[in-house]
Amino acid sequence: MNRLAAKAGITDAAIVSLIAAADSFTVSTMSRRRRTQGHHHQVPPARRDTGTGEIRNGFAHLHVVMGAEGDRAIVGHLHEAVIGTHFARVYVIPVT
Secondary structure, three states: OHHHHHHOOOOOEEEEEEEEOOOEEEEEEEOOOOOOOEEEEEEOOEEEEEEEEEEEOOEEEEEEEEEEOOOEEEEEEEEEEEOOOOOEEEEEEEOO
16 A cells, blocks of 8 residues: 555545455454554455555555454454455545
């Protein structure tokens, strides 16, 4: 996301929609015990992922809902998604 935004000259934007299927991804969620500490989930393929977020000063910040094997949904801050055999479409509205 950061590289694509930079290539397009976008430094600040609202990420209004994310539609993807990732080969693997890493998401962090908040701990029940300590709200300032999170858990990282590294998960194999996901389908029908969705998310929103922002680009500020050239850096993307995404919150996502990822569907994982076993009819699980993993929700949180997206750190990484590997898109290889699948696709990702991110729709942004640049802001000034």
